[in-house]
Amino acid sequence: MTPGECPGRAVEEPPTERxxxxxxxxxxxxxxxNIALVRKSINSPTLKVEFFTVxxxxxxxxxxxxxxxxxxxxxxxxxxxRLGQIKVxxxxxxxxxENLMEDHPWSLFPQAYGTEKPSxxxxxxxxxxxxxxxxxTPYVLLVPTLxxxxxxxxxxxxxxxxxxxxxxxxxxxxxxxxxxxxxxYIALVTFHHELIxxxxxxxxxxxxxxxxxxxxxxALLMEMIIEMLREAGLRLPNPLGQTMGVxxxxxxxxxxxAAKIVSPLVIIVITVAILASFTIPNYSASLNIxxxxxxxIFLASIFGAFGISVGIILFITHQAAMTSFGVPYTAPLxxxxxxxxxxxxxxxxxxxxxxxxxxxxxxxxxxxxVFLLLLSLARGVKTV
Amino acid sequence: MRKVLGLLAAVxxxxxxxxxxxxxxxxxxxxxATAISFDLVREQDKVKPEDKVFLSILxxxxxxxxxxxxxxxxxxxxxxxxxxxERSNHAFRQITVSDLRSIVISEAMARQGVKDxxxxxxxxxxxxxxxxxxxARGYAADIINLKPKWAPDIGQVLNNLLxxxxxxxxxxxxxxxxxRCNLHGYGQNPVVPxxxxxxxxxxxxxxxxxxxxxxxxxxxxxxxxxxKFLTMLRGEKARGVITFxxxxxxxxxxxxxxxxxxxxxxxxxxxxxxxxxxxxxxxDIVETGGFMVGRELENYELVKKSAEDFIVSNCEGVISKLxxxxxxxxxxxxxxxxxxxxxxxxKQDWDTLFTMADVTIKANVKIRNHGAIx
Numbered sequence: 053m054t055p056g057e058c059p060g061r062a063v064e065e066p067p068t069e070r071x072x073x074x075x076x077x078x079x080x081x082x083x084x085x086n087i088a089l090v091r092k093s094i095n096s097p098t099l100k101v102e103f104f105t106v107x108x109x110x111x112x113x114x115x116x117x118x119x120x121x122x123x124x125x126x127x128x129x130x131x132x133x134r135l136g137q138i139k140v141x142x143x144x145x146x147x148x149x150e151n152l153m154e155d156h157p158w159s160l161f162p163q164a165y166g167t168e169k170p171s172x173x174x175x176x177x178x179x180x181x182x183x184x185x186x187x188x189t190p191y192v193l194l195v196p197t198l199x200x201x202x203x204x205x206x207x208x209x210x211x212x213x214x215x216x217x218x219x220x221x222x223x224x225x226x227x228x229x230x231x232x233x234x235x236x237y238i239a240l241v242t243f244h245h246e247l248i249x250x251x252x253x254x255x256x257x258x259x260x261x262x263x264x265x266x267x268x269x270x271a272l273l274m275e276m277i278i279e280m281l282r283e284a285g286l287r288l289p290n291p292l293g294q295t296m297g298v299x300x301x302x303x304x305x306x307x308x309x310a311a312k313i314v315s316p317l318v319i320i321v322i323t324v325a326i327l328a329s330f331t332i333p334n335y336s337a338s339l340n341i342x343x344x345x346x347x348x349i350f351l352a353s354i355f356g357a358f359g360i361s362v363g364i365i366l367f368i369t370h371q372a373a374m375t376s377f378g379v380p381y382t383a384p385l386x387x388x389x390x391x392x393x394x395x396x397x398x399x400x401x402x403x404x405x406x407x408x409x410x411x412x413x414x415x416x417x418x419x420x421x422v423f424l425l426l427l428s429l430a431r432g433v434k435t436v
Numbered sequence: 437m438r439k440v441l442g443l444l445a446a447v448x449x450x451x452x453x454x455x456x457x458x459x460x461x462x463x464x465x466x467x468x469a470t471a472i473s474f475d476l477v478r479e480q481d482k483v484k485p486e487d488k489v490f491l492s493i494l495x496x497x498x499x500x501x502x503x504x505x506x507x508x509x510x511x512x513x514x515x516x517x518x519x520x521x522e523r524s525n526h527a528f529r530q531i532t533v534s535d536l537r538s539i540v541i542s543e544a545m546a547r548q549g550v551k552d553x554x555x556x557x558x559x560x561x562x563x564x565x566x567x568x569x570x571x572a573r574g575y576a577a578d579i580i581n582l583k584p585k586w587a588p589d590i591g592q593v594l595n596n597l598l599x600x601x602x603x604x605x606x607x608x609x610x611x612x613x614x615x616r617c618n619l620h621g622y623g624q625n626p627v628v629p630x631x632x633x634x635x636x637x638x639x640x641x642x643x644x645x646x647x648x649x650x651x652x653x654x655x656x657x658x659x660x661x662x663x664k665f666l667t668m669l670r671g672e673k674a675r676g677v678i679t680f681x682x683x684x685x686x687x688x689x690x691x692x693x694x695x696x697x698x699x700x701x702x703x704x705x706x707x708x709x710x711x712x713x714x715x716x717x718x719x720d721i722v723e724t725g726g727f728m729v730g731r732e733l734e735n736y737e738l739v740k741k742s743a744e745d746f747i748v749s750n751c752e753g754v755i756s757k758l759x760x761x762x763x764x765x766x767x768x769x770x771x772x773x774x775x776x777x778x779x780x781x782x783k784q785d786w787d788t789l790f791t792m793a794d795v796t797i798k799a800n801v802k803i804r805n806h807g808a809i810x
Binding site for chain 2: 241242243245246250253254256257258260261262263266267351354355356358359362366
């Protein structure tokens with residue numbers, strides 16, 4: 053049997069991108085099949101496929117796909133250039149490829165959109181993006197990437213306008229809840245008691261009175277338990293994974309409250325945060341959102357709402373300064389065509405100016421109102 | 437890298453300085469004061485012979501294992517400030533005022549002046565804008581020590597009463613911050629609801645009138661009925677009920693429920709002020725005692741006229757009480773004079789001017805949904 057005759061699995065629905073109403077087709081490990089799945093829908097001579105080889109010892113075939121008349125030649129050229137720069141022994145997965153190609157390798161935020169669905173690849177090619185298919189993995193990368201892209205679900209295009217937009221807004225709300233629920237709880241019970249309605253405050257204080265740990269330890273303990281449950285659920289076979297979820301979620305949750313290790317409100321807050329994180333349709337983005345939460349938790353426990361607002365501004369500033377293959381990562385929220393049109397053409401073309409415009413735009417639109425709101429709410433606790 | 441580290445260090449240091457992170461207190465280890473009372477100390481409560489002030493703080497009990505839902509922390513001292521150090525010796529928890537909802541001051545103390553008590557409150561920037569004030573007839577600590585069987589603690593009863601009364605019976609909801617504004621504003625004097633333990637329901641409190649202040653010192657009070665009209669005269673937006681006799685119809689009473697507003701105009705004639713107060717009342721009919729208002733337009737006019745006359749006569753009674761008995765302007769008409777005549781008027785004592793003022797009151801009652809066809 054030659055390597056080309058290796059048996060492969062059949063095309064099936066990707067487990068991390070299930071849809072209710074969308075297409076159920078998913079990529080597999082074979083590059084030829086994956087290209088065929090795309091070409092089946094875009095039967096046009098403008099669809100270009102270019103093959104590359106990556107890896108010095110264990111070589112892998114790689115293909116880039118783009119629409120010749122839609123994709124910007126500069127971006128296609130940049131992809132070619134970056135692929136040519138890769139000098140490693142082996143590229144086992146698209147994650148490694150992503151890390152080797154992206155503009156900001158140390159950033160928390162994903163800069164190449166990964167998907168297993170041909171339908172997503174097709175619609176992104178139509179928008180001028182470049183798809184990178186690596187042999188041996190069903191995960192296809194799409195570049196350049198915008199942050200708002202991670203909040204688009206396949207169902208958005210199957211449902212009616214209102215429903216699709218409602219779902220998208222819900223995901224944005226989910227993003228804020230996933231990131232801010234636990235830090236806000238810590239900030240409220242440590243610094244800003246007066247912001248909680250008195251009746252709820254008394255109930256919270258009563259539940260906290262018998263817990264021996266400070267809110268930071270209490271929340272971190274619960275977050276770690278949930279993270280471990282989630283990780284364990286992934287490794288276990290499907291039926292066992294579900295059992296683990298039930299055992300962990302319900303029995304352990306009840307037992308931990310009864311043992312007075314954490315207060316019931318923490319369980320509610322963390323469960324809501326986790327539920328909200330699952331509304332993000334992209335797996336890489338939801339993993340990243342989980343990580344953003346932790347620095348904010350520490351900032352909230354030390355500085356209260358002020359710390360949260362500083363943390364958010366730092367994250368937004370960082371995001372606003374990022375690019376994906378030369379395209380501002382936060383577009384169209386910042387560095388939009390409108391904003392760029394207001395500054396001289398020569399300045400707009402330079403990357404420095406783009407960063408600057410991105411920073412100012414994002415800061416004014418999101419950072420400043422959040423900062424002012426939290427600052428106005430940030431009143432500490434004082435004794436009589 | 438050095439630049440990034442420098443920037444990060446600057447952010448951390450500035451955040452530490454700006455956030456006030458040293459104020460952090462764990463909610464589980466905090467005593468949440470929901471109500472506070474100030475009294476002139478009684479002999480039996482004195483710790484030292486020179487003690488003057490007696491402070492009581494109502495703290496909800498946070499442990500679910502105890503039967504008591506609240507405890508009262510007390511302390512005596514020469515000044516309100518000294519009570520803080522005294523009560524710290526047995527406080528058990530760090531007390532916070534950020535969730536304080538009401539403050540009760542005894543009548544005796546209010547008559548001596550409440551400048552010191554207000555001073556310690558104003559100086560606390562964490563005091564909420566919504567903290568309500570009341571004057572207790574008798575000993576204020578007795579009110580704080582009430583243990584109603586039908587509510588978690590008296591703090592909640594007090595909070596709800598002072599918060600909702602504005603929407604029920606033409607009683608102004610007076611906040612500590614509002615009191616301060618009246619205290620320092622030209623031509624203004626504060627009024628505060630007076631509460632008392634109910635004689636019938638031993639574990640409940642009742643609003644019995646409105647205390648009249650000349651700046652920080654209580655002069656006297658108006659009763660429950662006059663309280664409604666003083667609220668209307670002050671223009672404190674409130675909602676309430678008035679019951680009045682129908683003119684020309686024997687033993688027939690009409691009850692209206694509505695919201696009030698007012699307009700004031702101050703002019704000077706021969707050195708003495710002329711004050712014109714227009715009271716507006718938008719009402720619904722609650723009760724007519726069988727009188728069919730809706731049938732004829734004249735009936736509607738009769739009810740309207742009766743209500744307006746009733747309001748005017750009662751307001752005139754309140755004004756004469758303020759002018760002759762207390763010599764103080766509790767209607768805050770001085771603010772209109774200050775707005776019209778500017779700083780020049782501040783040279784004269786408004787309360788003295790008010791006592792010799794010619795006050796004209798006009799009431800405008802609008803009855804909604806009366807049923808008459810024009």
